C-alpha cells in the first residue's frame with residue numbers, strides 16, 4: 313500500500329471491540345491480569361499502553377524499521393538513544409546540529425563520559441580522521457538546520473557499518489513521507505514529532521524507530537527504564553496529525569520552493585539555502601535519496617540591519633521558534649535556536665547575524681510572498697535606503 317493510504321489509515325482498523333474509526337484514547341495506566349501468569353499484553357502504561365502502541369507500530373512501519381518508541385519530546389527520544397552509550401564512548405555528530413542536541417551532548421552526556429566530535433557528516437576524509445576505537449555511533453541530520461547541509465546516507469551509513477558504528481539519523485525535517493533512512497542503511501531513526509509529524513504546533517513528542525532485534529530490545533529496555541514516554545492523549549493527537557502528513561508535506565514543499573525562488577531574485581537577499589534549488593551543493597544527493605523537500609529553508613540578508621525590522625513587520629508570518637506546523641514561522645537562529653552553540657562553531661558553519669530561517673506553512677503562497685514583500689519594503693523605508 314502506498315504511504316499516503318497508510319498515513320490516512322493510522323489506527324483506524326485496530327479497535328476490535330467497537331470498530332471505532334478513530335482509535336480511542338486509553339487513559340488507563342493499570343491493566344487487569346486474567347489470572348496468575350497471564351497478561352493481555354498490557355501490564356503498566358510506562359512499559360506499554362494501547363494508544364501509544366498503535367502510534368509506535370505505525371511509526372516503525374512508516375520508517376521501514378522493526379520497532380517504534382514514542383517519547384515525551386524529541387529531546388526525550390535523543391536522551392533515550394544516547395543512553396545506549398556510557399563512560400569512554402565517542403560519537404561523530406553533524407556539525408550544523410540542532411541546538412538542543414548539542415546542549416544535551418555537551419552539558420549532560422559529557423558528565424557520563426560520552427564525548428562527541430562535530431563534523432560535516434558528508435565528508436568521509438574528515439570522518440576517517442576523527443573516528444577512534446572508542447567511537448560507537450554517528451548521528452546525522454540531513455538536511456541540517458538551518459544551513460540545509462545534505463549527507464549521502466547510503467554512502468555514509470555503509471562507511472559506518474564498515475567501522476562497526478551505529479548510524480542514527482534525525483529525520484525530523486523530511487519525515488518518512490520524503491525520506492526513509494533505514495532503507496538507506498541507518499540503524500536508528502529519531503524524530504522531533506513536535507514538528508512535521510504532529511504538524512499543527514500543538515503537541516510535543518518524539519519518536520524512535522530501530523532496525524534489528526537486538527537493538528530494538530535494547531531500546532525497549534531503555535524506553536521503559538528511563539520512562540520519558542508519550543502519554544495517551546498526546547499519542548492520539550500525534551496520530552491525528554500524521555494522517556494528513558502527505559498533503560501537508562506536498563504543500564509545504566510547493567510553498568517553500570515558490571518563496572525560495574522569489575527570495576533568490578530579491579535585491580536585499582544574499583544567499584538562499586534550500587536543497588530544492590539547483591545551485592544548492594547537496595541538490596543532487598538530496599534528489600537521489602529523498603522523494604521531496606522539506607518546508608523550511610534559510611536565507612542570508614545582505615545587510616544585518618534588515619533583520620530586526622523584518623521580524624517586527626511580518627504579519628501573517630509569526631516571529632517564533634519551532635518549525636513544521638501549518639502556520640508559517642520565522643526565526644533568527646543566531647540568537648534563538650542556536651544560542652547554545654558556541655560562537656566559534658556558529659561562525660564556522662555560517663549561522664551569523666544575517667541569517668533568517670523560515671518554516672513555511674500551508675497558507676497560500678501568494679499571501680506569504682505579499683507579507684514578506686511588505687516587511688522587506690517597511691524595513692527598507694526604516695533603514696532609509698528608499
Ligand SMILES: *Cc1c(COP(=O)(O)O)cnc(C)c1O
Nearest residue numbers: 385386387410482484504506517
Ligand atoms: C526540535 C528538534 C529536536 C528536539 O525536539 P523537541 O520535540 O523540541 O524536544 C531535535 N532535532 C531536531 C532536528 C529538531 O528540529
